[in-house]
Amino acid sequence: MEMPKRPSKALMESDNTHEETSSLGKTVLEDKTVKSDGDHEEGTPMEITKGGHGWHVEPDLEPPSTGKNRALVNHKQQDELQSAKAEMVEATEENERLKLLLSQISKDYQSLRMHFHGLLQNGGETKKCTDTSSSTALDLTHEQNTEEADDLVSLSLGRTSSSIDQPRKDGRIKKISQLSSSTNGKDDDDDNGMLHGAGLALELGCRSEPAADQSTDNSSGGPKEDDLTEIWPPSKTLKTTRSGEDEVSQQTHLKKARVSVRARCDAPTMNDGCQWRKYGQKTAKGNPCPRAYYRCTVSPSCPVRKQVQRSSEDMSILITTYEGSHNHPLPMSATAMASTTSAAASMLQSHSSTSQQGLINSTTAPISASTNLQGVNFSSTSTLSQNSRLPQKHFYFPNSSISTNNSHPTITLDLTVPSPSHFGIFPSASGSSFSSNPRYPSTSLNFSSSSDHNNTLQLKSPWNNINHTASGYFNYGNRINQVGSALNIGKQPIFQEHNKVYQSYSYIQNQNPSSPLHHPQMLNDSTATATKAITSNPKFQSALAAALTSFVGNGSTSSTTGIRESHQSTVTIAESASGLKLKRGESLTSNSIFPSSQNGIGCASSYLNKSL
C-alpha cells in the first residue's frame, strides 16, 4: 500500500519542483524581459539562470549587443519555456493517470486477494470462515510487513481461532523464523513454548482433498461420516465451540486415519508434548493389557485422541495410536509428534486413495519417492513418486507398514525394531554409533506391520537417527549430541529443538532456496525433514501450498515453489540428520518412578527431566 504512494509522491514533488521552477523562471524571465526592454543593459540572461533553478537560458549565447538581438533571444527563450511548460503539463497529466492506474491496480489486487482467501476458506479451510475478518486483518498486517517478511512463510497450518491470537502478540502472523526459539521473547516466556508450535500442527490431510478423501474414507457408508462427527464427546466445551462444522467434518477425515507408534517404554505413556486426559480404559480382546484412551486437553475442543496399549507380545513395547489433528497451537515439544502423525495420516490418506488403484493393498510394495516423516523417509513407487522432481534416494526399512484392515487406516511407526544397519546414504549414522552404549540398544523408526499383517504396505523408512533407551526414551545418537551441543539441545525437549531447527531451516530455505543445507541446525532437523518430506505426497503438497498461499500475504512469491525447492534439500537434511544423535540419558527409569502420567509425563519427558 505504501509502494504506490511513494513513486507517485516522488513524481509529484518532482513535478511541483518543475512547475515552481518554470513559473519562477518565467517570472524572472519576464522581469528581465521587462528590464531588458527597459534601460538596463545589464539584464543579462545570466540572472535569469540564477532564479531559474536549472532553467538555463544560455547565458553566453549572445553577447549583450543590440536590442534587436535581445528581443530575438527573449522570443526564443519564451518559445522554449512554452514548450517546457507544455511538456510539464503533459508529464503531470501522465503522472495523474499513472497514479489512478496504480491505485486501481492496488484496489483490484486487494479485492482479488480477498476473493482468493474467501475461496480458500470456503473451499475447505476449517474454521477460517469464522475468522475471515481476523485472517484478513492478519493478512493485511502481514502484508504491511512484507518488506521484512518477504522470505518468511507462516506455517500456522493447524491454527484455529486460538492461534489467531498469535499475530496479536507481535503484530503479525508468526513466521517460521520467529518460531525459532530466540526470536520471540514474548513467546519464550512460555516455558512450554505453546505458541511456538502453533504453526506446525499440520492438519493438512483433511484439507488437501476434502472431497476425494471423503469419498474414499466413506466407502463404508455415508452414516459413518455423521457418526464420526458425533463421535466427539458431547462435552460442554465441544458443544460451545462447535461453531465451525467444517472443522469437525474435516477433522473426521483425519480422524479415521491413525498413526500408531510403537516404542519401548516403561512409563505408562510416551510424552509427546501434549497434555492428555485419560477418559477410558478397556481391555481389548487378545491383549491382557488394558487399552487406555486419552483425549487431548490442550484445547477443550481438540479432537485428537490417542490410545495407549502395551503390546501383548512384548510388554515393554508401548503402542501409542494417534487419531485426528490438533486444532490448536501446540507446545513446541508436541509439534513434532503432531506434525508427524498428521503428516503420516495425510500420507496415509493419500495411500488410501491410491488403494483404489490397488496399490495400497499390495504387501511389500517397493517404494521409491522419498518422503520424510520425522526423519523417517517414506518412499513409495506409488503415487508418491509423482513428485519426480525430488531427488530420489532410497532407504529401506523392512518393518514398516500401513494397515488398512479396519475402518481406520493405520500407519505404524515402529521404534522398537533395531536398525538392521544404516544406509549408505548415511555413512556416519553407523550402527556402531548407535550401539556405543550396549545398555541402550539402537533403534530406528520402522514401520512395522500390524499384528494381523493384513493389507500392509512395506515402506522404506529410515529413522536411524533416533534411538531409544532401554526404558523407551527417545534418544538421538551421538552425532546429534555433537552438533546439538552447540544448539543447546538438552535444555528443551528434543522435538521442540527439532522444530526450532526446522523453522530456521525453512526460513533459510525461503531465503536461499538454492543454498546448500549445511547449516549446523539443519543437520539436526529430522523432524522438520520428516514433515517436509511428507509433502512429497502430491496431495499433501497441494494442501500445504494452499495453506501457505492463504497465509502468505504478498503472493508475489510462490509458496509452492518454496516448498518444492525445499524438497530439493530434504534428502540432504535427512542425510545429515540421520546421523544425529542426542546425548544419551544416564538414567534408566522404572515404572515406580513414574507411577502415573497424569500430565502425559512419560518416557520422553522422564528422560529429559533426568537429563536436564
Add this chain to the structure above:
DNA sequence: CGCCTTTGACCTGCGC
C-alpha cells in the same frame, strides 16, 4: 477446589 484417573455402564458398529 479443580483436575485427573478409575471403572462399570452404555452406545455403536459389525459379523453371523
Add this chain to the structure above:
DNA sequence: GCGCAGGTCAAAGGCG
C-alpha cells in the same frame, strides 16, 4: 436380531 468388541460416558474417588 443377537452377540461381540471397540469406544465413550459419567459418577466416584484420589491427589495436589
